[in-house]
Amino acid sequence: xxxxxxxxxxxxxxxxxxxxxxxxxxxxxxxxxxxxxxxxxxxxxxxxxxxxxxxxxxxxxxxxxxxxxxxxxxxxxxxxxxxxxxxxxxxxxxxxxxxxxxxxxxxxxxxxxxxxxxxxxxxxxxxxxxxxxxxxxxxxxxxxxxxxxxxxxxxxxxxxxxxxxxxxxxxxxxxxxxxxxxxxxxxxxxxxxxxxxxxxxxxxxxxxxxxxxxxxxxxxxxxxxxxxxxxxxxxxxxxxxxxxxxxxxxxxxxxxxxxxxxxxxxxxxxxxxxxxxxxxxxxxxxxxxxxxxxxxxxxxxxxxxxxxxxxxxxxxxxxxxxxxxxxxxxxxxxxxxxxxxxxxxxxxxxxxxxxxxxxxxxxxxxxxxxxxxxxxxxxxxxxxxxxxxxxxxxxxxxxxxxxxxxxxxxxxxxxxxxxxxxxxxxxxxxxxxxxxxxxxxxxxxxxxxx
Amino acid sequence: xxxxxxxxxxxxxxxxxxxxxxxxxxxxxxxxxxxxxxxxxxxxxxxxxxxxxxxxxxxxxxxxxxxxxxxxxxxxxxxxxxxxxxxxxxxxxxxxxxxxxxxxxxxxxxxxxxxxxxxxxxxxxxxxxxxxxxxxxxxxxxxxxxxxxxxxxxxxxxxxxxxxxxxxxxxxxxxxxxxxxxxxxxxxxxxxxxxxxxxxxxxxxxxxxxxxxxxxxxxxxxxxxxxxxxxxxxxxxxxxxxxxxxxxxxxxxxxxxxxxxxxxxxxxxxxxxxxxxxxxxxxxxxxxxxxxxxxxxxxxxxxxxxxxxxxxxxxxxxxxxxxxxxxxxxxxxxxxxxxxxxxxxxxxxxxxxxxxxxxxxxxxxxxxxxxxxxxxxxxxxxxxxxxxxxxxxxxxxxxxxxxxxxxxxxxxxxxxxxxxxxxxxxxxxxxxxxxxxxxxxxxxx
Numbered sequence: 001x002x003x004x005x006x007x008x009x010x011x012x013x014x015x016x017x018x019x020x021x022x023x024x025x026x027x028x029x030x031x032x033x034x035x036x037x038x039x040x041x042x043x044x045x046x047x048x049x050x051x052x053x054x055x056x057x058x059x060x061x062x063x064x065x066x067x068x069x070x071x072x073x074x075x076x077x078x079x080x081x082x083x084x085x086x087x088x089x090x091x092x093x094x095x096x097x098x099x100x101x102x103x104x105x106x107x108x109x110x111x112x113x114x115x116x117x118x119x120x121x122x123x124x125x126x127x128x129x130x131x132x133x134x135x136x137x138x139x140x141x142x143x144x145x146x147x148x149x150x151x152x153x154x155x156x157x158x159x160x161x162x163x164x165x166x167x168x169x170x171x172x173x174x175x176x177x178x179x180x181x182x183x184x185x186x187x188x189x190x191x192x193x194x195x196x197x198x199x200x201x202x203x204x205x206x207x208x209x210x211x212x213x214x215x216x217x218x219x220x221x222x223x224x225x226x227x228x229x230x231x232x233x234x235x236x237x238x239x240x241x242x243x244x245x246x247x248x249x250x251x252x253x254x255x256x257x258x259x260x261x262x263x264x265x266x267x268x269x270x271x272x273x274x275x276x277x278x279x280x281x282x283x284x285x286x287x288x289x290x291x292x293x294x295x296x297x298x299x300x301x302x303x304x305x306x307x308x309x310x311x312x313x314x315x316x317x318x319x320x321x322x323x324x325x326x327x328x329x330x331x332x333x334x335x336x337x338x339x340x341x342x343x344x345x346x347x348x349x350x351x352x353x354x355x356x357x358x359x360x361x362x363x364x365x366x367x368x369x370x371x372x373x374x375x376x377x378x379x380x381x382x383x384x385x386x387x388x389x390x391x392x393x394x395x396x397x398x399x400x401x402x403x404x405x406x407x408x409x410x411x412x413x414x415x416x417x418x419x420x421x422x423x424x425x426x427x428x429x430x431x432x433x434x435x436x437x438x439x440x441x442x443x444x445x446x447x448x449x450x
Numbered sequence: 451x452x453x454x455x456x457x458x459x460x461x462x463x464x465x466x467x468x469x470x471x472x473x474x475x476x477x478x479x480x481x482x483x484x485x486x487x488x489x490x491x492x493x494x495x496x497x498x499x500x501x502x503x504x505x506x507x508x509x510x511x512x513x514x515x516x517x518x519x520x521x522x523x524x525x526x527x528x529x530x531x532x533x534x535x536x537x538x539x540x541x542x543x544x545x546x547x548x549x550x551x552x553x554x555x556x557x558x559x560x561x562x563x564x565x566x567x568x569x570x571x572x573x574x575x576x577x578x579x580x581x582x583x584x585x586x587x588x589x590x591x592x593x594x595x596x597x598x599x600x601x602x603x604x605x606x607x608x609x610x611x612x613x614x615x616x617x618x619x620x621x622x623x624x625x626x627x628x629x630x631x632x633x634x635x636x637x638x639x640x641x642x643x644x645x646x647x648x649x650x651x652x653x654x655x656x657x658x659x660x661x662x663x664x665x666x667x668x669x670x671x672x673x674x675x676x677x678x679x680x681x682x683x684x685x686x687x688x689x690x691x692x693x694x695x696x697x698x699x700x701x702x703x704x705x706x707x708x709x710x711x712x713x714x715x716x717x718x719x720x721x722x723x724x725x726x727x728x729x730x731x732x733x734x735x736x737x738x739x740x741x742x743x744x745x746x747x748x749x750x751x752x753x754x755x756x757x758x759x760x761x762x763x764x765x766x767x768x769x770x771x772x773x774x775x776x777x778x779x780x781x782x783x784x785x786x787x788x789x790x791x792x793x794x795x796x797x798x799x800x801x802x803x804x805x806x807x808x809x810x811x812x813x814x815x816x817x818x819x820x821x822x823x824x825x826x827x828x829x830x831x832x833x834x835x836x837x838x839x840x841x842x843x844x845x846x847x848x849x850x851x852x853x854x855x856x857x858x859x860x861x862x863x864x865x866x867x868x869x870x871x872x873x874x875x876x877x878x879x880x881x882x883x884x885x886x887x888x889x890x891x892x893x894x895x
Contacts, residue, residue: 037616044614047646049529049560073548075644077629080622084614087646089556095525096560099484116544118578126519129482130526148548150638184479186472189736208580215519216482306619 020394020430021244021278021401021443023066023107024416026055028084030408031284033371034304036084038408047087049096055413056097059104062417063431065442066105066136068226068246068403069093073114073145078312091123098131105439107136107226107244112166113159114142114149117207120166121173124223125215133219133438133447138226139167139241143345156344160233165204167225167241172200174222176212179449192216220440221448230259230348239266242277243445246403248352249281249377255355256281256398278443281398282376284405285386287415294380301408302368314363314370319343319350328364332357349375376405383419391429457878458826458863459708459833460855461537461674462494464502475845481517484526490847491527494534497851498865500876501535502527503568503656503676503835521553528561535873537566537656537674542596543589544572544579548639550596551603554653555645563649563872568656569597569672571664573776574746586777590663595634597655597671602630604652605884606642650872651882660689660778669696672707673879676835678782679711679809681791686711686809687830708877711830712808713822714837717849721813728812732800740803751780758796762787808837815853822854823861 025031028051029041036043045051056067069090076085090108097106106127110120120137128135141159146152154162178196185191200211227234227242238245245263250256259281264274286301288294311323319338326332337357343350352375356366372378379389393399406413424430434442441447464487471478480486491502504520520538527536536557540550550567558565571593576583584592611626630641657664657672668675675693680686689711694704716731718724737758745752751766770781783802786792792801811821825831836850858864870876 036614036621037619039616041616043616046614047559047612048562053529072644075627075642077624077627077642080627081624082619082621084621085644087556087644088559089552089645092521092525092553092556092560095522096528099488099526100529114546115549116546116579119545119549122519123522126522129518130484130522145548147640149546182481184471186474186476186478189472191471191478208577210577215517304616304619 015395015397017428019428020390020424021280022064022421022424022430023068023105023244023246023280023401023403024055024059024064024413025070025282025403025405026052026059026067027070027086027405028409030412031373031376031405032286032301032407033083033310034301035408035412037304038300040410041408042410043084046084049093051409052088052093052097053100055409056101056104058414058417060101062421063434064104064404064417064421065401066107066134066224066439067094067097068107068136068138069109070138071109071111071140073111073142073148079309082306082309083313091127094135095127095130098127098134101131101134103134103434103442105134105136105224105442106131107138107224107439109138109140109228111140111142111145112163113154114145117166117169118173118209118213121170121213122215124170125174125213125218128218128220128223129215133440135218135220136224136226136244136439137170138228138246139163139237140228153344156231156347157233160229160231160237162206164237164240165206167237168204169200169202169207169209171222171241172202173209173211173213174218176200177215177217179217179221182216219447220438222440224439224443224445230263231351234348235263235266236270238263238277239270239272243440243443245277245279247279247281248349248375249283249402250352251356251377253393253396253398256393257396260398276445278400280401280403281393282373282403282405283390284373284376284378284407285412285416285420286372286378286380286407287383287386287412287420289382289415289419291380291382291385294382297408297412298380301372305368305371307364307367310367310371311363314367317346317349317353317370317375319345323363326363328367329362331360331362332366372407373405378407383415383423386420387423387427390424391427394429456859456862456865457832458822458858458865459674459710459877460499460864461501461503461535461676461710461833461835462499462850463712463835463837464490464494464504484523487518487523487527488530491531491534493847493851495531497855498867499534499836499851499855500833501537501564501566501654501674501873503535503537503566504539505568506539506541506570521557524565525557525560528557528564531561531564533564533868533871533876535564535566535654535876536561537568537654539568539570539658541570541572541575542593543584544575547596547599547637548603548641548643551600551643552645554600555604555643555648558648558650558653559645563874565648565650566654566656566674566873567600568658568676569593569667570658586661586773587663590659590661590667592636594667594670595636597667598634599630599632599637599639601652601655601671602632603639603641603643604648606630607647608884609647609651612646650874651884652874654873654877654879661781664778665693665696668693669698669702669707670700673874674708674710674877677709677711678778679713679834680782681786681809683825683828683830686825687828690830706879708832708879710833710835711825712835712837714808714810715818715850715854716810716812717815717818717846717853719814721817724812724814724817728810735800735803737796737799740799744799744802753795753799756795758799759794761793762795762798815849815857818854819857819861822858823863826863 094106181196183190202209224243226244227238228246230247267277286298321336524536554567571589608626632639654673656674657668658676697707716728773780
């Protein structure tokens with residue numbers, strides 16, 4: 001455990017009885033680019049509620065804390081040919097899922113770069129009411145999509161400045177309704193106590209918003225805020241506003257620990273207890289019934305990769321580096337790579353790749369890595385091996401839990417919920433029941449009162 | 451009459467508990483509880499109402515009434531219903547077209563082709579977005595462009611673009627997706643949309659402004675038009691004809707646009723009982739809040755300081771053409787004052803708070819059905835938007851679903867079951883195919 005991070009209770013088991021927080025990405029039929037080509041992948045349901053209803057139901061039966069939907073504001077015509085795109089919009093899909101689930105958290109990405117705070121605050125508050133307190137917002141900045149909004153993309157640091165103002169504005173709007181403002185006093189004709197509804201009068205460099213919101217105080221007070229950018233600017237925003245941090249799961253334990261310590265120190269510097277922010281690295285396991293089967297599935301999935309078509313996707317992760325003429329089995333020459341600070345989009349993810357390139361990874365391996373996990377850690381093994389890995393990092397103090405990105409669906413998803421989770425439960429490291437009613441309570445955080 | 455082969459369309463405005471919230475039977479404590487809306491939606495679906503639509507409400511008597519946001523609520527209702535349409539109101543003044551096109555397309559996919567969008571222009575709210583509210587005509591100019599962008603984005607996909615053939619590693623046929631490349635005065639949107647094609651070709655577009663500028667937009671873009679239900683038949687028929695003319699002038703067939711006047715029937719088992727229900731609903735009205743709401747909604751019309759029973763101070767009512775907010779609604783009230791139908795301050799406030807300018811026939815189911823049938827068969831309506839001002843839920847909704855609707859079915863003018871999977875099909879609209887076949891785009895791989 002890092003000395004400056006969350007306090008340890010004395011006594012039992014892993015981290016003194018503290019338990020993992022687990023969320024799962026429900027992006028579709030699997031995080032690996034080849035997953036849709038597997039027989040039985042349910043790709044036909046990729047854009048239908050039926051698939052997502054099943055995934056959320058399985059996750060809820062396993063007592064996972066939350067499902068999570070990523071997002072982007074561009075359809076990339078270069079990659080759609082051989083790769084399913086997200087398709088359903090997070091707020092609408094999570095609203096639909098709120099009606100068919102009861103306990104699991106519903107966290108969606110919404111861009112702070114191309115949305116209006118009032119609209120976002122309203123939809124999130126509404127989702128929080130629909131779900132009785134299970135809504136979460138992954139506060140993202142958009143690294144692309146400006147062509148769909150008729151404007152220039154702000155640069156990296158400006159986007160994070162905007163994101164911070166956006167988060168402030170949204171919390172100010174949620175604060176315009178007192179917790180118990182709705183009275184429904186039939187006798188005296190008092191529907192809501194007007195003294196508990198107020199203006200926001202929020203002003204910042206980019207926003208001017210009077211309020212009040214036209215949706216009552218969310219049941220959680222504030223819906224959960226997650227944050228996923230891991231650059232220094234991203235860490236500062238996370239430290240101030242986030243309850244959850246989704247970070248790129250690193251391959252090495254050391255990198256993982258270094259990030260965890262860095263972020264928690266940002267949290268403390270922002271005046272918050274380190275334990276108020278749960279750090280969840282992304283892990284995209286390829287799980288099999290046995291290790292041999294897992295490796296066979298990995299080979300199968302990698303066999304579906306169109307390496308030539310995937311060069312463009314990797315190039316985008318590498319700040320537009322030209323890769324077309326390189327041999328697959330050679331490393332990428334350093335001269336092809338832009339400087340870290342010059343990369344305006346997804347900067348921290350680029351940093352992860354620079355590390356792998358410095359280790360001498362070949363173009364082929366980098367492409368395999370990118371299309372299996374978008375840069376997240378992809379451990380391969382049976383459920384015991386994956387459980388060992390998750391618990392090792394938890395005990396080392398480099399994670400408070402994980403965001404699981406199933407490599408393939410449905411079997412890869414069900415091996416997480418039906419094989420991996422029970423092992424974690426048997427070892428006392430994961431909940432067998434939801435602890436409370438709201439997502440905030442289930443995460444061990446308090447609902448925010450007005 | 452020959453036109454009327456069970457083709458009448460009914461939409462239900464889906465709102466909160468409105469002013470009857472103080473009644474003991476009101477479920478007002480569930481105003482932000484999905485279960486109330488799920489009940490309403492299922493009952494409306496059992497009655498075969500074509501579609502629900504959600505206004506972005508500001509309560510008419512000024513009571514702070516929190517409610518759900520329309521897109522999220524209707525998305526939540528998608529898995530709880532099977533056939534009924536889901537149409538949220540979304541502003542063209544304070545939303546980005548790409549975000550709106552996406553959310554509506556996503557709602558449409560989630561519901562298996564039952565999604566729509568009620569195009570509204572927002573008559574207030576600039577202070578929530580750090581901008582001035584554009585003037586009435588500018589808002590409609592923006593709305594016109596906005597609808598163009600949204601339709602262009604929805605047209606970026608050919609219906610059969612998704613191939614999903616694992617053997618050929620072909621997920622999307624890139625020749626069947628294209629950019630929108632939209633550029634106009636207010637918007638520049640490249641596309642394509644990142645939601646796959648609609649199960650109904652394109653989500654339904656509804657529109658509700660009945661001012662001249664609103665009619666032009668409706669005639670050009672809308673599949674369904676909600677008009678202010680006129681108390682008298684003849685003005686209602688004129689509005690109907692006028693909108694159909696606008697549609698034809700925009701190069702569309704008159705039948706491509708379904709015109710649904712708003713109507714808030716007050717139904718009792720007898721005419722006398724209906725009148726009692728109507729009178730009873732005034733009892734708990736807070737006139738001072740309603741007075742304030744009037745001032746907010748019809749900017750400049752401020753009756754504060756006037757006795758409720760004083761004659762309407764006519765000098766406070768400006769000419770319709772200079773009003774910037776909710777112009778067509780205002781026009782209805784102004785004409786009723788001019789004609790002497792609304793005489794006192796109380797009359798105007800009551801009318802505004804009760805029906806917000808819409809038509810509210812009062813009587814037995816047979817009597818109300820007579821009036822609806824007359825308008826439908828007489829060429830003044832393709833159907834109606836049922837407004838819940840007097841939905842004494844559950845009794846008030848039951849009066850519609852178990853009283854009025856069976857009466858309309860018995861007369862052979864309203865359908866007895868949904869005949870299609872999609873909202874477009876159920877509305878009796880022609881199948882939609884994207885306006886132009888997508889051009890081939892450059893393949894990047």
